Amino acid sequence: MGLGSMAIAAAGTAVFGYQFLSPNVLYEPSPVVNMGRPESYQLDSVTLDVDARIFIVHGTEGFFALNAVCTHLGCLTVWKPDLGIIACPCHGSKFDVFQAGKTPGEKIEGPAPRPLPWLRMWLSEDGELMVDRATEIRPMQFVRV
Amino acid sequence: MSTRFRKYFDELRETRVWRSMFRGGAGASTLRKSMAIQQNVFLHLLSTKVRKRMLEFNATWYLGTLTLGTFAILVITGILLMLYYHPSVPQAYADTKDLQFVVSSGQFLRNLHRWAAHAMVFLVFAHMFRVFYRGAYRPPREFNWVIGVVLLLVTLLLSYTGYLLPWDQLAFWAITVGSNIASAVPLMGDKVRFLMLGGHFVNANALLRFYVLHCMILPLAAFFLIAIHFWRIRKDGGLYAHQSEPDVVMTTAPARPSL
Numbered sequence: 001m002g003l004g005s006m007a008i009a010a011a012g013t014a015v016f017g018y019q020f021l022s023p024n025v026l027y028e029p030s031p032v033v034n035m036g037r038p039e040s041y042q043l044d045s046v047t048l049d050v051d052a053r054i055f056i057v058h059g060t061e062g063f064f065a066l067n068a069v070c071t072h073l074g075c076l077t078v079w080k081p082d083l084g085i086i087a088c089p090c091h092g093s094k095f096d097v098f099q100a101g102k103t104p105g106e107k108i109e110g111p112a113p114r115p116l117p118w119l120r121m122w123l124s125e126d127g128e129l130m131v132d133r134a135t136e137i138r139p140m141q142f143v144r145v
Numbered sequence: 146m147s148t149r150f151r152k153y154f155d156e157l158r159e160t161r162v163w164r165s166m167f168r169g170g171a172g173a174s175t176l177r178k179s180m181a182i183q184q185n186v187f188l189h190l191l192s193t194k195v196r197k198r199m200l201e202f203n204a205t206w207y208l209g210t211l212t213l214g215t216f217a218i219l220v221i222t223g224i225l226l227m228l229y230y231h232p233s234v235p236q237a238y239a240d241t242k243d244l245q246f247v248v249s250s251g252q253f254l255r256n257l258h259r260w261a262a263h264a265m266v267f268l269v270f271a272h273m274f275r276v277f278y279r280g281a282y283r284p285p286r287e288f289n290w291v292i293g294v295v296l297l298l299v300t301l302l303l304s305y306t307g308y309l310l311p312w313d314q315l316a317f318w319a320i321t322v323g324s325n326i327a328s329a330v331p332l333m334g335d336k337v338r339f340l341m342l343g344g345h346f347v348n349a350n351a352l353l354r355f356y357v358l359h360c361m362i363l364p365l366a367a368f369f370l371i372a373i374h375f376w377r378i379r380k381d382g383g384l385y386a387h388q389s390e391p392d393v394v395m396t397t398a399p400a401r402p403s404l
Contacts, residue, residue: 021340028344074325075318090322 031134038063038129038145046079046086046097054119054131055079055086057097057104062142065121065131066105071114086116103139115139190376192383199384208272213371215265220364222258230310232356234349237312262304269300281385289377292370299367306359309352320347320355
């Protein structure tokens, strides 16, 4: 009886503690971001939005969005136009974008365990590029304008 | 001069007010001296008697005491820094800059806090190496070694949580990387990271949580563990002296009197 009630009280405290420590409302930015008119992105360009932490890539096959957060330890990667790759400043991971035969976002070298994820992208009714940063999609799903 | 001072002090110790606070009266007898230690809530954690040579530098290199000293500096400077620091996203970085360039002695206090933190980590490691290579972790002191390891973890967590508080780029990315390491824990990693940061990013909730951990929870944990750590020294037979434990250190050697 004594031990049983103690166990119930301990379990209740654990549940209460876990629920209390998990915020129910987050004042974080919305995962869906409006990235503007497709015409503003030149062909064969990679554009990093630092605030949204995504790359908007405009290739010959169409538009797509890559998560710019490195899959290693979460640093913000950057586009290196002279090398034609995406690179992480923290631990040197490198990712491909335009190389033929490779999937954009694929790792070239470095400690990153996974490629940069593709994010869901669509055109809004007003014809603007929308990206849902919380939804990863299978690669090679381009948005054609 | 010193004898006259001693006389005044002895008289003071016989007054009713003094005796109401400290039950042990004046006198140089071993009993009186022991009682002065034993009947004091802080000093009673320590041994009433210590070998004189154990108080020399060579016995311990004073590494534990120096660690306590840096902890005391960190508590005092930390409390003073808290008077000018707001753990909020719009203000944290500005307050840090204010502490450096606007507050009188702010830069001194902040630097002292930072250097003492580095020194404490160094001293904790030095203390542990010394205890390890001298064999002072062995029975009957094995549990105090375990408490010491927990204190090492608390020290490192204090350093880690304090790193975020200046809210600059270095802090932000260090905690981003550090919390992503936590999410590598199998099965519950992402949940651990979520609870640690109070969200999906290093943001206002993370700053507040790290502030509470750094200024309240971890120092209190350190305080109680340090108290137990000191009390265990007494309970485990005083400071470790190499020759004082022939049966443990040299099992094959003939018993010899402890020095």
